[in-house]
Amino acid sequence: MEKIKDRESGRNGSSLYVVVEFCSFEHRVVFQEAGSNFLIPSPITTSNELVTVWHPEVGKINPSEHKQLKLARSLTCGIIDRDLKPSSRERKSTQRILKYPPTRILSGDERQLLWKFRFSLMSEKRALTKFLRCVEWNDVQEAKQAIELMGRWETIDVCDALELLSPVFESEEVRxxxxxxxxxxDDEELQCYLLQLVQALRFERSDKSRLSHFLVQHSLRNIELASFLRWYVAVELHDPAYRKRFYCTYEILEENMMKVGASGDEDRFKLWQSLKKIEKLRQLLSGLLSELTYFEEPIRSPLAPGVLITGIVPSESSIFKSALHPLRLTFRTENGGSCNIMFKKGDDLRQDQLVIQMVLLMDHLLKLENLDLHLTPYRVLATGHDEGMLEFIPSSSLAQILSENRSIISYLQKFHLDENAPFGITATCLETFIKNCTGYSVITYILAIGDRHLDNLFLRNDGRLFHVDFGFILGRDQKPFPPPMKLCKEMVEAMGGAESQYYTTFKSYCCEAYNILRKSSNLILNLFHLMAGSNIPDIASDPEKGILKLQEKFRLDLDDEECIHFFQYLINESVSALFPQMVETIHRWAQYWR
Structure with missing residues (x-):
């Protein structure tokens, strides 16, 4: 270059030339081939030697590709893009991308494609979350344009809004x-997501964020939301990493409720004051039993804030025979009834709380499609990292029922005998049992709930079956070679056997329920994604792996017809699995000798 400059400078400036100056580096530029290990380079003897070493920046975006991407976007960010329409091939590619689950990371080409046709995608509400993932938020002009387009985009659904509250999106405008x-x-739907919304506060940039304000304002209008919000936030105070932020939210709750009382809205203020009396209840529980027989004034039940409890019935309360000795307390209610609550200390109930929330949500989704499976999700509330309370539902484990009766049918005949009906039990009781088996078979499969045995499957005398104890989820299981779902031969026999019409009905219900829940896979995946920062054991160990495991359960690569054949195969595999039957027998003997 110096020779060219010298030569051209002597020609009276008659020639034009361009000088391109490349970056200069202090040290030698080295290269890493894919898959190479960390090696200490040998002494460099010639300037042409190629040295292969590991470098921490390898794997990040290529600087030249990044520059090319910015140039491409700057050239097409104006009026040109507004009139662009995708070709048939590009339209197919776009539609394929829009069907991706929220866990899927977009490639560079996919990001560029969505950006290129962003204006034509504005009428597709499901495209917004994918588009916002394509934005280079460090580029001020690009971020500004994205925020402007977001305001004009077709309004998205609530399930997609939950995705925008995940840690992937840091922009305060997006959140x-x-x-x-x-x-x-509405409040009912909001309560389905409340646990995750409290977790989403972890990803907010400000203590007084829009989300925090939203939760406070809704809790002012609904006592159940206020009660559960307070408990969820209080539990997070045990996490030192986020204590300061959650404590600020907790103080905001207290402060806003006190303002409501000062403004003259006495009814709401009294509701909030009653929540604070739950703390008094916890103190009373550590006192003498006689002090708990009658409360000075009614206290709202933490599990069901709409219910007022007035005292404990000592004669109907007891202690369970287990390692942690949980209490079962029977409370009088103000309307003359009673409710049973189990208190546990020394057990982390946050995972059980999450699973029951998912059961409630999936039950709601099925009912929206006119499929009521009569599920019995008992209430769970973690009040700390090693304590909490559960709703006690009078029932017996299948292990106990089968040890005292010849079969499930003979047990149900004691309460719902009908000599003219199939199997000698009423049609309503039989239908309830079949539908309950359906619901829990599908849900426990999707959530990959492990450690299933006859001691944590319970049956009520009206035919309602339900699962308890969710210490293993998302594929974890302490038992070897677990079946896809817990469907023991005794349950199949209660439906008349594998050749009966009732068992065929059960399989039909299973396939229908599975396909209904697959339609809401994005909602369920988004809710679990928001839980990734929590300290729930089976999520905290490896959040990414757990969420991908959940995604696999939905088999999004299959259509509805293919899923029917797939799920019927799973049912047959679960029923015919021999190894789990051997493990169950060993478990029963272990329980007996214990």
């Missing part, structure tokens, strides 16, 4: 937009 969508949800 505020997600909250504005949540404001369309």
């Amino acid at each position: 505020a937009y997600a909250v504005s969508v949540l404001e369309r949800a």
Whole structure:
């Protein structure tokens, strides 16, 4: 270059030339081939030697590709893009991308494709979350344009708004937009997501965020939301890493409720004051039993804030025979009834709380499609990292029932005998049992709930079957070679055997329920993604692996017809599995000798 400059400078400036100056580096530039290990380079003897070493920046975005991407976007960010329409091939590629689950990371080409046709995608509400993943938020102009387009985009659904509250999206404008969508949800729907919304506070940049304000304002209008919100936040105070942020939210709750009382809205203020009396209840439980027989004034039940409890019935309360000796307390209610609550100390109930929330949500989703499986999700509330309470439902384990009766049918005949009906039990009782088996078979398969045995499957005398104890989820299981779902031969026999019409009905219900829940896979995946930062054992150990395991359960690569054949195969495999039957027998003997 110096020779060219010298030569051209003597020609009276008649020639034009360009000088391109490349970056200079202090040290030698080295190269790493894919898959190479860390090696200490040998002394460099010639300037042409190629040295292969590991470098921490390898694997990050290529600087030249990044520059090319910015140049491409700057050239097409103006009026040109507004009139662009995708070709048939590009449209197919776009539709394929929009069907991706929220866990899927977009490639560079996919990001560029969505950005290129962003204007034509604005009428597709499901495209917004994918588009926002394509934005280079460090580029001020690009981020500004994205925020502007977001405001004009077709309004997204609530399940997609939950995705925008995940740690993937740091923009305060995007998170505020997600909250504005949540404001369309009613209190019943909001309560389905409340546990995850409290976790989403972890990813907020400000203590007084739009999400925090939204949760406070809704809790002012609904006592159940206020009660559960307070407990969920209080439990997070045990996490030192996030204590400061959650404590600020807790103080905001207290402060806002006190303002409500000062403004003259006495009814709401009294509701909030009653929540604070739950703390008094916990103190009373450590006192003498006589002090608990009658409370000075009614206290709202933490599990069901709409119920007022007035005292404990000593004669109906007891202690369970287990390692942790949980209490079963029977409370009087103000309307003359009673409710049973189990208190546990020394056990982390946050995972059980999450599973029961999912059961409630999936039950709600099935009912929206006119499939009521009569599920019995008992209430669970963690009040700390090693304590909590559960709703006690009078029932017996299948292990106990089968040890005292010849079969499930003979047990149900004691309560719902009908000599003219199939199997000698009423049609209502039999239908309830079949539908309950359906619901829990599908749900426990999707959530990959492990450690299933006859001691944690319970049956009520009206035919309602339900699962308890969710210490292993998302594929973890302490038993070797677990079946896809817990469907023992005794349950099949209660339906008349594998050749009966009732068993065929059961399989039909299973396939229908599975396909219904697959339609809401994005919602369920988004809720678990928001739980990734929690300290729930089976999620905290490896959040990414757990969520991918959950995604696999939905088999999004299959259509509905293919899924029917797939799920019927799973049912047959679960029923015919021999090894789990051997493990169950060993478990029964272990329980007997214990």
